[in-house]
Amino acid sequence: MHSHRVSVALSILLALSSAPLLAKTPAAAAPLSPATACPAIPLAAADASAVRAPSAADAWGGPRRPDAATLSDRVVSYSIDAELDPVKHTLRGKQQLTWRNRSAQPVCSVYVHLYLNAFEGPGSTFMTEQRASEQGFRSNVATRDGEYGYIRLDKVAQGGQPAKWTFVQPDNGPKTDRSVVRIDLPQPVAPGATTTLDIDFFDQLPRVVARTGYYGSFHLVAQWFPKIGVLELPGERGATAPRWNAHEFHLHSEFFADFGSYDVRITVPKDYTVGATGQLTGKPAERGGKVTHRYVQHDVHDFAWTADKRYAKPLVKTWNGPLGPVEVKVLYTPEYESNAEPVLQATIDSLDYFSKTLGAYPYKTATAVVPPYGADEAGGMEYPTFFTADSTKMVEAGSIGRWMLDFVTVHEFGHGYFYGILASNEFEEPMLDEGMNEYWDQRMMSARGQHLALERPWTRWFNIGFRIPPFQMERLGASLADPADPLGRNSWTRLSSGSYGTVYSRTATTMRQIEALVGTPAMERAMKLYYERWKFRHPSLADLRDTLAEGTGKPAIVNAAFDAYIYGTGRTDDRVESLSSNEVLPLPGYYEYQGRQVLVGSKAIDKAIEKHRKAWKDKHPDAKAGKGAFPYRTVVVVRRDAAKPPQVLRIRFADGSHRDFPVTSQESWQRIVVTTRAKAVSAELDPDHLVWMDANKLNDSRMLEAQPAASRRWFGDFAALLQSFFALLATV
Numbered sequence: 001m002h003s004h005r006v007s008v009a010l011s012i013l014l015a016l017s018s019a020p021l022l023a024k025t026p027a028a029a030a031p032l033s034p035a036t037a038c039p040a041i042p043l044a045a046a047d048a049s050a051v052r053a054p055s056a057a058d059a060w061g062g063p064r065r066p067d068a069a070t071l072s073d074r075v076v077s078y079s080i081d082a083e084l085d086p087v088k089h090t091l092r093g094k095q096q097l098t099w100r101n102r103s104a105q106p107v108c109s110v111y112v113h114l115y116l117n118a119f120e121g122p123g124s125t126f127m128t129e130q131r132a133s134e135q136g137f138r139s140n141v142a143t144r145d146g147e148y149g150y151i152r153l154d155k156v157a158q159g160g161q162p163a164k165w166t167f168v169q170p171d172n173g174p175k176t177d178r179s180v181v182r183i184d185l186p187q188p189v190a191p192g193a194t195t196t197l198d199i200d201f202f203d204q205l206p207r208v209v210a211r212t213g214y215y216g217s218f219h220l221v222a223q224w225f226p227k228i229g230v231l232e233l234p235g236e237r238g239a240t241a242p243r244w245n246a247h248e249f250h251l252h253s254e255f256f257a258d259f260g261s262y263d264v265r266i267t268v269p270k271d272y273t274v275g276a277t278g279q280l281t282g283k284p285a286e287r288g289g290k291v292t293h294r295y296v297q298h299d300v301h302d303f304a305w306t307a308d309k310r311y312a313k314p315l316v317k318t319w320n321g322p323l324g325p326v327e328v329k330v331l332y333t334p335e336y337e338s339n340a341e342p343v344l345q346a347t348i349d350s351l352d353y354f355s356k357t358l359g360a361y362p363y364k365t366a367t368a369v370v371p372p373y374g375a376d377e378a379g380g381m382e383y384p385t386f387f388t389a390d391s392t393k394m395v396e397a398g399s400i401g402r403w404m405l406d407f408v409t410v411h412e413f414g415h416g417y418f419y420g421i422l423a424s425n426e427f428e429e430p431m432l433d434e435g436m437n438e439y440w441d442q443r444m445m446s447a448r449g450q451h452l453a454l455e456r457p458w459t460r461w462f463n464i465g466f467r468i469p470p471f472q473m474e475r476l477g478a479s480l481a482d483p484a485d486p487l488g489r490n491s492w493t494r495l496s497s498g499s500y501g502t503v504y505s506r507t508a509t510t511m512r513q514i515e516a517l518v519g520t521p522a523m524e525r526a527m528k529l530y531y532e533r534w535k536f537r538h539p540s541l542a543d544l545r546d547t548l549a550e551g552t553g554k555p556a557i558v559n560a561a562f563d564a565y566i567y568g569t570g571r572t573d574d575r576v577e578s579l580s581s582n583e584v585l586p587l588p589g590y591y592e593y594q595g596r597q598v599l600v601g602s603k604a605i606d607k608a609i610e611k612h613r614k615a616w617k618d619k620h621p622d623a624k625a626g627k628g629a630f631p632y633r634t635v636v637v638v639r640r641d642a643a644k645p646p647q648v649l650r651i652r653f654a655d656g657s658h659r660d661f662p663v664t665s666q667e668s669w670q671r672i673v674v675t676t677r678a679k680a681v682s683a684e685l686d687p688d689h690l691v692w693m694d695a696n697k698l699n700d701s702r703m704l705e706a707q708p709a710a711s712r713r714w715f716g717d718f719a720a721l722l723q724s725f726f727a728l729l730a731t732v
Contacts, residue, residue: 038106038188041231044245046171048428050488050567051540056235060537071299071362072259072536075100076228083267083290084221084307089214091203091224098196099189099228103242106188107231110197111168111246112181115223118249119206119213120150123176125169126210129251133497149206149213153181153226157198161186171248171492179249180229199226208377215375217272218333222304222383223249230258230538237425237540247427250492252500254419254426254433257301259536267292268307273314275331275367276305277386299362299536300384301423306331306369315340319348322360326351332370338395339370339405346409353444354417357524358531362421368409380408382415398453406450411441422531423538430491430500431566432544435507440527442470442508471512471692478506480571480695487566488541509692510565516690517645518552526551541566560645565693570643574663574685575699581634581680585609626654626679634680636672638663643693650687653678660687680704 061073079096101107118126156163165183169175189195203224206213212222229246232239245256266274270291278297285292297303308331315330328347332340347368355361369388371378381388390408394401414437418424424432451467468476479502484495487507494500515523529551534543545562549555564570586609588602609630616629626632634651640663647663655678663670663685684701686694694700 038108043170049490051238054542059236074260075258076260080264089205095199100194101189108188111229113227114151116151117178125173125177125248147207152202155200211381218308220378253491256425261298262303272307273311277303304383329367333372346406350413382412384420387412428490431487438504439508439511445470474505474508478509483569513692518554522552564643572643572693573641573695576702577637577639579683579702583630632679636683652682
């Protein structure tokens with residue numbers, strides 16, 4: 001057996017050395033006949049990102065009307081029969097994919113995602129990028145022999161006629177990537193018409209990695225079925241002509257798909273518990289020791305499910321929302337029973353918060369899964385009405401583990417709005433989902449008063465440790481001092497995994513700054529407008545920008561932030577460069593007196609000053625230091641770097657008063673000069689903490705007279721806080 005494997009391996013290596021590895025398909029692609037030829041529709045560019053042109057008013061059918069028959073403009077429907085072999089971790093599926101041609105021209109080829117092929121071996125785009133990444137992916141669990149996964153097309157037919165297909169690499173990835181396939185249709189699809197593809201497919205699930213797979217009897221079945229790409233029309237997300245949007249499955253990219261309906265029948269052994277997108281419809285049918293569960297959900301753009309024989313009895317509760325009752329369910333294995341109630345409560349709280357602050361939750365179910373021990377890679381992932389949470393042994397209130405459990409639950413539920421209902425393109429503009437969701441999640445965590453506790457039980461004995469408010473935590477990880485990529489860039493054309501990670505924290509910080517500058521009520525109005533206008537419609541960055549500008553009534557602030565941080569790599573670091581405050585004293589020289597010039601010498605001036613001081617002191621015996629016979633001239637120089645949002649400079653005086661001055665210059669510096677009766681004691685930029693994108697807050701203030709003891713103590717506290725924070729990163 002061993003020698004046979006060696007000979008097979010040698011044969012494969014020889015084949016690789018003599019020709020490119022081109023995956024063969026059951027039916028090779030062939031040119032279309034003249035009778036079926038139609039204009040080719042190009043793919044979205046490999047560097048597509050950061051849309052600047054707003055979508056047309058009628059994009060994606062226009063804003064959804066309250067009296068519309070359906071929540072979304074249903075472009076596609078999937079009817080799938082799937083049977084899981086939980087021992088071999090395989091799945092056989094039969095699928096009817098019905099798709100409508102929204103364009104004004106016939107369509108002869110469609111593009112379909114085969115996401116599971118990202119995990120078939122080293123030749124995929126995903127695995128290639130993973131090897132080049134300094135951070136890998138999530139927990140970076142190594143895939144061993146027998147733990148890879150793939151999806152295989154066994155049949156594709158249109159109206160009973162076999163279709164031909166070939167693998168393509170829209171983003172110029174390795175020729176061995178098989179995550180996108182072009183299917184050439186036997187019959188063109190006329191404008192406005194629909195067609196149905198009958199597809200047989202086979203899945204080998206991987207050992208759980210990057211949002212999908214198995215671990216023991218646990219199965220998270222995601223990215224598992226052939227899924228058609230999106231045909232975008234002129235005026236939609238910057239398109240000027242029809243184009244297919246179907247990118248390869250990259251290391252950090254997620255998904256983009258049309259809204260539609262799913263009717264999925266899942267067959268598993270009868271001792272397995274199933275949870276899935278949508279509503280369980282009818283009574284599960286048992287036959288031959290297997291049970292088939294039917295789940296139906298309309299107006300979504302993806303479908304995922306889980307099955308495990310170890311699941312405990314699900315925790316179920318009904319939340320009564322503005323659109324009716326919602327069944328909230330938590331699936332968990334016995335070792336994480338303590339996690340179930342916190343996840344349930346965080347889900348219910350999220351339903352309430354998002355419904356009130358963005359718009360009413362439109363579905364009838366919300367299912368959360370707590371991954372079992374050993375399946376961490378399955379945690380923290382979202383699908384419509386269905387998501388995976390985190391797991392922890394630290395569930396006591398105030399602990400780091402509980403904070404993470406609650407936040408991951410809030411975050412993954414929140415994706416149901418930004419990834420799910422708004423359905424932005426996570427390939428090209430990940431900021432619209434990951435970043436905007438992070439921003440709204442941290443608003444919810446702030447509203448809950450749930451700060452991150454950087455402490456352990458033993459630290460409380462010594463009264464050490466810190467609690468960081470959510471948005472302060474985001475600032476620490478936002479790479480404000482040296483951003484490598486614009487926030488609006490796509491998910492794969494980035495300097496590093498770390499740069500991609502700032503999509504979360506830097507977006508949240510940017511939006512928090514916009515909110516601070518325009519005012520919270522204005523931002524909340526604008527976000528409600530964004531949701532109402534773009535739900536079920538796939539907005540772009542330009543659509544978000546224009547809606548925020550309109551909704552806040554502060555287009556200058558919104559547009560400046562987008563230009564600086566989202567379309568560019570703007571860096572803000574305003575600082576107080578210098579501060580002086582000196583008495584304004586009379587000086588020697590010629591003065592006009594009774595119609596003639598009189599020379600007043602230094603000695604005379606000194607005597608006059610001394611006399612005036614004495615008289616003032618006699619009149620004000622209890623005057624505090626910093627206030628005297630003569631006024632003070634205070635000069636503050638502010639230095640400005642790169643992106644320059646409007647700021648406020650606050651000068652405090654010895655008599656306890658203060659004055660605020662606008663800092664709006666777009667030059668590299670601004671000088672503020674003021675004459676007052678009291679001496680200045682300090683100058684501080686952004687005293688109300690509105691400018692969250694400032695890279696270094698330590699240089700935002702300056703004391704006239706240094707107080708080293710106080711500054712050392714403050715800096716020591718800050719250094720300890722950072723140390724605690726980075727220790728946290730190493731343990732969670």
